[in-house]
Amino acid sequence: MNKPILHIENACISFGHGKLFTHFNLDLHLGEMYCITGESGKGKTSLLNAILGFVPLSEGSIVVDGLILGVSTIDEIRKRVAWIPQELSIPSEWVSEMVRIPFKLKANRNIKFSEKTLYKHFEALGLEHDLLERRVTEISGGQRQRIMIAVTTMLQKPLMIIDEPTSALDPASVSKVIRFLKNETQKSTAILAVTHDRIFADSCDKRIFL
């Protein structure tokens, strides 16, 4: 098999109060969708944050697309990772502005925003086109999550990291998100998601308990 896009070896995260987990290993390849599941507070979100360099490992190493995570590689690694956090504090009033934010970030400046592609993704995810004309405060949590999945996919990064992609969705919408993401992983992307959603977890290539 080819080299993994994400390789985590012997990882341990600890905060002041002790170790969250130790000896965590993972190999994720292009075309695969894995999920991390487990009890609340075990460190799932912290692990995602560690991959993005926001939380330090106390032991072990993370390699993204052949780059060992460290001070000198973090900018390059962030260029290769699309990230959808669980909670988003969005600094825009309108959805039409919100969907353009990722394209203004330093790491994504070379990627063009396309309304046509966004609408195509909206359709696949069961979202109405006119959501784009609404205020951010006038859309539901589930709509916002799917909009961000659509937008993040447009960035075409080799690695997508998603925290609770379906937590605010009904089962029919969960199925649409799964179909959409599976379709995307076939297009040279790997997905790592944290989830408590049984349907979502069952559809992943591998389920990792933390």
Ligand SMILES: Nc1ncnc2c1ncn2[C@@H]1O[C@H](COP(=O)(O)OP(=O)(O)OP(=O)(O)O)[C@@H](O)[C@H]1O
């Ligand atoms: N920066 C931090 N400093 C200290 N403690 C932290 C920090 N970030 C997270 N924690 C603690 O680490 C533990 C794990 O948090 P984390 O959010 O990673 O868990 P989780 O498994 O994702 O939980 P959930 O399923 O509820 O989202 C929690 O007890 C949390 O309070």
